[in-house]
Amino acid sequence: MHVAMIGTGYVGLVSGACFSEFGANVVCVDKDEKKIEMLENGVMPIYEPGLDDLVENNVKGGRLTFTTDLASAVKDASAVFIAVGTPTRRGDGHADLSYVYAAAKEIAENMNGYTVVITKSTVPVGTGDEVERIIRETRPDAEFDVVSNPEFLREGSAIADFMHPDRVVLGTASERAQKVMKDLYRPLSLIETPILFTSRTSSELIKYAGNTFLATKITFINEIADLCEKVGADVHHVAKGIGLDGRIGKKFLHAGPGYGGSCFPKDTLALVHTARDNGAPLRIVEAVVDINDKRKKSMANRIINACGGSVIDKTVAVLGVTFKPNTDDMRDAPSLDIIPALIDSGASVRAFDPEGMDEAKDMLPGVDWCEDAYSTMQDADVLVIITEWNAFRGLDLERVKGLLKQPLMVDLRNIYEPSEMAAQGFVYHCIGRQEV
Numbered sequence: 001m002h003v004a005m006i007g008t009g010y011v012g013l014v015s016g017a018c019f020s021e022f023g024a025n026v027v028c029v030d031k032d033e034k035k036i037e038m039l040e041n042g043v044m045p046i047y048e049p050g051l052d053d054l055v056e057n058n059v060k061g062g063r064l065t066f067t068t069d070l071a072s073a074v075k076d077a078s079a080v081f082i083a084v085g086t087p088t089r090r091g092d093g094h095a096d097l098s099y100v101y102a103a104a105k106e107i108a109e110n111m112n113g114y115t116v117v118i119t120k121s122t123v124p125v126g127t128g129d130e131v132e133r134i135i136r137e138t139r140p141d142a143e144f145d146v147v148s149n150p151e152f153l154r155e156g157s158a159i160a161d162f163m164h165p166d167r168v169v170l171g172t173a174s175e176r177a178q179k180v181m182k183d184l185y186r187p188l189s190l191i192e193t194p195i196l197f198t199s200r201t202s203s204e205l206i207k208y209a210g211n212t213f214l215a216t217k218i219t220f221i222n223e224i225a226d227l228c229e230k231v232g233a234d235v236h237h238v239a240k241g242i243g244l245d246g247r248i249g250k251k252f253l254h255a256g257p258g259y260g261g262s263c264f265p266k267d268t269l270a271l272v273h274t275a276r277d278n279g280a281p282l283r284i285v286e287a288v289v290d291i292n293d294k295r296k297k298s299m300a301n302r303i304i305n306a307c308g309g310s311v312i313d314k315t316v317a318v319l320g321v322t323f324k325p326n327t328d329d330m331r332d333a334p335s336l337d338i339i340p341a342l343i344d345s346g347a348s349v350r351a352f353d354p355e356g357m358d359e360a361k362d363m364l365p366g367v368d369w370c371e372d373a374y375s376t377m378q379d380a381d382v383l384v385i386i387t388e389w390n391a392f393r394g395l396d397l398e399r400v401k402g403l404l405k406q407p408l409m410v411d412l413r414n415i416y417e418p419s420e421m422a423a424q425g426f427v428y429h430c431i432g433r434q435e436v
């Protein structure tokens with residue numbers, strides 16, 4: 001089957017490469033010539049573990065190509081995915097769908113024969129209807145169906161999430177489109193992946209409701225962590241204790257500085273607006289958005305308090321700036337709130353991140369970027385862990401003590417054990433556990 005993937009970002013590039021791994025002939029399209037040139041030279045425009053090998057193997061196999069020419073890609077395709085960005089619209093929090101609608105029109109102008117147009121991007125409820133209207137208006141003669149097929153990929157494990165999803169959700173009422181989608185996802189059917197066929201509207205809402213529920217679950221444990229600090233409980237034990245209940249589940253119960261990324265912040269906001277616009281406000285989600293924003297901003301105060309109430313003329317060593325490990329993505333990362341607040345409070349900030357520094361340099365002016373974890377902490381007054389990269393989980397604590405002016409650590413991801421840190425002579429601050 002010939003597939004066109006419009007958009008080669010985190011979702012489009014991974015999805016296109018994975019569909020070619022499934023045996024489809026995939027053409028990935030992007031307007032960004034530089035990005036396409038990089039891809040044609042085997043250079044990945046994003047950091048995603050395993051993506052370079054996956055792309056290389058399928059380019060070599062003749063199943064994956066890249067182009068800026070949408071027309072030629074669509075003309076030959078029986079399935080065309082829209083995987084362009086749907087950022088938060090400046091100022092009002094709605095999803096900006098201009099790229100989706102522009103792609104829909106261009107696809108309509110170049111479709112040839114029956115074509116299934118699939119919205120892979122995260123799009124508000126009702127977007128599929130608008131895409132269908134645009135295509136119908138542009139090409140009254142065309143034979144096509146519009147299907148919603150949301151992605152559930154986590155950055156840093158996107159390929160594994162695509163190849164072994166909990167489920168595939170397909171929103172369409174057309175049996176003809178269902179057949180095309182079943183063919184495309186056949187390799188997953190062979191491993192008995194649940195494929196849920198539903199309406200386009202329900203499919204669009206599943207995506208938002210899923211992400212929003214996960215963001216709510218994280219915010220819940222973050223607030224429980226604050227309560228743990230007040231009553232002397234341990235949030236790791238509370239999370240484990242509730243997570244053993246099959247109705248709750250143990251995932252996404254890691255307390256931290258607040259969620260970031262390209263999805264949770266924008267999807268929660270977009271769903272809040274959709275709900276308000278439709279007269280069914282989601283007050284729990286509105287609280288989640290507010291709590292999370294405030295939490296990220298409050299983390300700097302934890303660090304300032306750990307330093308005795310002031311960081312004026314102090315040096316703060318920061319390990320990790322990306323919104324999560326195993327990605328270079330800085331979108332809505334907690335570091336974007338924490339580091340400027342520290343600098344505004346008079347601190348000098350040195351930082352290191354295994355993958356995110358290129359992306360972060362323009363977003364975090366005034367930071368002294370370092371070569372590695374240990375050089376970052378040389379003569380610093382406090383060591384702060386913002387992102388839980390594996391590289392930071394096994395630091396040589398004796399060496400750390402020798403490099404810092406004082407053995408003071410603020411661990412916003414709880415990757416160390418309070419008792420161990422006490423035994424090593426650290427003053428150790430963390431989230432929702434008994435500090436030492």
Ligand code: UDX
Binds near residue numbers: 218255258
């Ligand atoms: C998320 C969804 O998981 C994925 O299904 C969807 O397709 C896209 O959005 P992603 O944003 O890549 O994926 O990362 P995820 O691993 O979900 O983490 C999101 C944020 O929540 C990160 O900032 C992470 O640090 C935070 N988080 C996650 C926690 O603070 N605690 C947790 O227990 C889990």
